[in-house]
Amino acid sequence: xxxxxxxxxxxxxxxxxxxxxxxxxxxxxxxxxxxxxxxxxxxxxxxxxxxxxxxxxxxxxxxxxxxxxxxxxxxxxxxxxxxxxxxxxxxxxxxxxxxxxxxxxxxxxxxxxxxxxxxxxxxxxxxxxxxxxxxxxxxxxxxxxxxxxxxxxxxxxxxxxxxxxxxxxxxxxxxxxxxxxxxxxxxxxxxxxxxxxxxxxxxxxxxxxxxxxxxxxxxxxxxxxxxxxxxxxxxxxxxxxxxxxxxxxxxxxxxxxxxxxxxxxxxxxxxxxxxxxxxxxxxxxxxxxxxxxxxxxxxxxxxxxxxxxxxxxxxxxxxxxxxxxxxxxxxxxxxxxxxxxx
Numbered sequence: 001x002x003x004x005x006x007x008x009x010x011x012x013x014x015x016x017x018x019x020x021x022x023x024x025x026x027x028x029x030x031x032x033x034x035x036x037x038x039x040x041x042x043x044x045x046x047x048x049x050x051x052x053x054x055x056x057x058x059x060x061x062x063x064x065x066x067x068x069x070x071x072x073x074x075x076x077x078x079x080x081x082x083x084x085x086x087x088x089x090x091x092x093x094x095x096x097x098x099x100x101x102x103x104x105x106x107x108x109x110x111x112x113x114x115x116x117x118x119x120x121x122x123x124x125x126x127x128x129x130x131x132x133x134x135x136x137x138x139x140x141x142x143x144x145x146x147x148x149x150x151x152x153x154x155x156x157x158x159x160x161x162x163x164x165x166x167x168x169x170x171x172x173x174x175x176x177x178x179x180x181x182x183x184x185x186x187x188x189x190x191x192x193x194x195x196x197x198x199x200x201x202x203x204x205x206x207x208x209x210x211x212x213x214x215x216x217x218x219x220x221x222x223x224x225x226x227x228x229x230x231x232x233x234x235x236x237x238x239x240x241x242x243x244x245x246x247x248x249x250x251x252x253x254x255x256x257x258x259x260x261x262x263x264x265x266x267x268x269x270x271x272x273x274x275x276x277x278x279x280x281x282x283x284x285x286x287x288x289x290x291x292x293x294x295x296x297x298x299x300x301x302x303x304x305x306x307x308x309x310x311x312x313x314x315x316x317x318x319x320x321x322x323x324x325x326x327x328x329x330x331x332x333x334x335x336x337x338x339x340x341x342x
Contacts, residue, residue, distance in 0.1 A: 047209050048239075050202040050248055052153055053295025054093040054101050060296065061108075061334040062089045062198065066327065073322040079117050086111040088126075088339055091198075099154040105147045105195070109339045110139050126339050141174035149195050156200045161191040184223040193220050198331075201250070201288050201297050208236040208248070224261050226274060231255040240289075247298050250288040254304055256281040272314040279308035279323065300331045 063086065070081040088109035095102035111124040114135070123136040125143045147163035168186055172179045203214055213235050220228045237249045258279040286302040306325040311318055 047207055048236075048248060048292060049206055050208055050290050050292055051206040051295060052156075052199055052202075054096055054103075054153075056093050056096055059090055059092045061337055062091070063087075063332045063334065063338050064089070064329065065331075066329045069326045071324040075319050081116040082114070084111075084113040090337070094148075099152055100159075101151045101153055103149045103151065105149055107142050107145045108337070110142050112136075112139050135175075137174040138171060138178070141170045145170060147191070147195070151199060153199075154204075156196070156202070156204050158192045158195040158199070161188065161195050164188060164191055181224070185225060187221075190220065190222070193218065198297070201300065202290055203234075203236075208250075210236060210238045212236045222261075224273070226261045226277065227259040229257040229259070231257075244293065246293065247289040247291055250290065252286040252288060252302070253284040254281070254286060254302065255284065256304060256306065258306075258308075260310075272312050274310060275313050275318060276311040277308065279306055279310070281306050297331065297333050299333070300329075302329045303327070 066083070066085045068081075068083040068085075070083075072079045072081070086109075087107060090106045090108050092104045092106075093101055094104055109125050111126060112122065112135075114121045121135050123139040125140060145163070145167050147161055147167070149158055150160040151158055164186060168179075168182050171182055200216070202208075203212070213233070215234070216232045218230045218232075220230075222228070231254070233253045233255075235251045237251050239246055239248055241247050258277060260274050260277045281304055283303065283305045285304075286300065288300045289298045290296070291298045304327055306323065306327070308323055310321045310323060312321055
């Protein structure tokens with residue numbers, strides 16, 4: 001019984017980590033620390049301008065795919081978890097004034113395929129299939145959710161996100177038991193942190209020469225799930241393709257540090273408590289392709305491994321969990337709606 005409850009708890013942990021943490025992998029919270037600017041100038045090379053461009057009411061779309069493989073050792077049992085998640089977003093600029101842009105973001109589609117301990121949960125909003133399980137109903141509730149994002153295009157920072165209360169109400173209606181957790185981890189600050197990665201993929205000054213380096217850091221506090229601190233090391237590598245397909249290539253390596261939540265009151269309704277954790281990231285690799293002509297991210301791919309030990313308390317008992325996780329994520333920006341009309 002304890003083992004089944006622990007496995008269920010780990011499913012929640014893995015699911016939320018995939019949904020809420022992976023999007024942070026290209027985030028910009030602090031100012032650029034361009035320590036190598038002068039050195040890069042000595043290398044020569046043509047200076048390029050990499051800036052976002054927006055046109056009022058001109059919609060663009062994004063498809064974000066995340067693949068997570070987890071191998072865990074729990075109470076001397078091997079528990080393997082595989083997740084494939086795809087989110088489809090639309091963005092409509094509704095107001096443009098100087099350096100401030102207001103966008104309406106909508107989740108237009110969700111596809112999930114989760115396998116843990118031999119059990120499988122699937123849901124795909126792009127197909128005419130009904131949700132047949134509680135998690136399926138939860139995923140279904142995500143579709144149609146809208147947010148209003150206020151972006152400063154000069155600093156590449158999201159200054160405000162509206163839509164939190166309506167979003168949480170929809171998810172709670174689908175799964176009331178998750179209300180305490182959702183209200184804890186989906187704070188206004190967390191929504192801002194999760195919205196910025198879409199835009200913060202280029203230097204904040206908008207200029208680059210081949211070999212230019214910059215560093216960014218970010219922090220995400222997920223309450224009872226823990227805190228994530230990320231350092232991103234960027235290098236502008238030049239261009240690929242020609243003509244309308246000319247893209248600017250940026251290499252990014254990510255270092256992730258995880259810190260256990262400590263004593264969080266109520267634990268947000270989670271069926272377990274993370275008492276301690278020693279997790280280390282390794283094998284980072286990532287590539288960002290940016291279209292200067294269109295003024296937007298064309299594609300990004302990121303890979304990161306995470307390995308270590310967690311001490312988890314559930315049902316008054318503490319057990320150790322060995323985790324070995326491999327994660328890949330990809331974001332594509334599109335002109336046309338990637339979801340076919342039913």
